[in-house]
Amino acid sequence: MKKLFALLLTLAMVLSLAACGGTSDDSSSSGDDSATESTDTATGDKVVRIGVFEPATGDSGAGGKQEMLGMQYANKETPTVDIGGETYTVELVYADNGSDSSKAITAASELVSKDVSLVLGSYGSGVSIAAGPTFDEAGLAAIGVTCTNPQVTAGNDYYFRICFLDPFQGTVLANFAGEKFGAKKAYLLGEQGNEYDQGLIAFFEQAFTAAGGTVVKDSFPKNNSDFTSYLNKAKSEGAEVIFTPVSIAYATQIVSQAAKLGIDIPFLGSDTLDDNKVLEAAKGTNIQLYVSTFYQEGGNPDFDAGIKDYINNNADAKTANGGDDTIAAVTAMGYDAYYVALEALKAAGSTDSAAVQQALWDVTYDGVSGHIAFDDTNGDAVRDTAYIKVCDTAAGAWTLEKSQTA
Secondary structure (H helix, E strand, O other): OOHHHHHHHHHHHHHHHHHOOOOOOHHHHOOOOOOOHHHEEOOOOEEEEEEEOOOOOOOHHHHHHHHHHHHHHHHHHHOEEOOOOOOEEEEEEEEEEOOOHHHHHHHHHHHHHHHOOEEEEEEEHHHHHHHHHHHHHOOOOOOOOOOOOOOOOHOOOOOOOOOOHHHHHHHHHHHHHHHHHHHHHHHHHHOOOOOOHHHHHHHHHHHHEEEEEEEEHHHHHHHHOOOOHHHHHHHHHHOOOEEOOOOOHHHHHHHHHHHHHHHOEEEOOOHHHOOOOHHHOOOOOOOEEEEEEOOOOOOOHHHHHHHHHHOOOOOHHOOOOOOOOOHHHHHHOOOOOOHHHHHHHHHHHOOHHHHHHHOOOOOEEOOOEEEEEEEOOOEOOOOOEEEEEEEOOOOOEEEEEEEEEO
């Protein structure tokens, strides 16, 4: 239904333009690419711009940089794309959403003003939800990379995504808690007012209680740095697992403080905890930490070798990756998102944003993270598997626990 609506909307726009333009020349036609392409004055090459809507700063800055790393590597690997029989150089245009909903609107507007053909991002559901109306009103398609909250695409014909959703992720982790640990009581902890945290907690609770479990929930205020009282409460309440789907910045503090307190309750984390900074915080401790995520290193040896070479031979890339060459799942997802964007441009045969948006519905791509296709209702990815990783605290590395469906 949503796909049909988008097609009718595009047709209406074309007819409206035709009616207004009368018998004007080709520059007024719906296929005119002048708004979204440019020519490099130095080389004469045609250029197509792809917006990168990601956090380079704020609580989610570390994850945003790793997600961008995948896009940047893909752009280095494949810097051109054939569109309508012509070769275009792909230019990535960046806008930092600052991990903040109000800044996200400004960043989205900045990309609209720079005449990009489509947008990639973001890491973080809250900023994606906030920017959605801006992209919608501009008629500019955005491909969410790892923004998992259902509200990102709901009611928005211009927001797509390549990752699984939180109802699925929350259910996977709730089922894992029962299957792995026989857990009947869970402690749930997230940031107050954070759409991502609170959404995942709600979906975990729904699945966990449906299976006969009980939960104790708490929310901490923004910028909190002392989690001692929350961790002690989890222990005193008799929780058998702790589910805390928080940002990297909070996760590192929670893990470090739990280790000092000697907390021996298993921690379950969402995709945001799949990060080498979290590994660093857990290394050398007795913390039990499991996370759900989109990709496991070793899943595609060619990609793994290529991205590691790129990181190790690029000081900026290594810094963006936290100082080592551990492959974050969000990096693999950023890489795949770039190639999905290229497929949309090729299918559209145009750099025109309306044509690209319409083409996206039918794009399919076999990426390093798996097969990517969009449903006809919301433009959500058709995904049915998550990877559960466990932290090897002796080695400071992730190992695959299992692949799990809901």
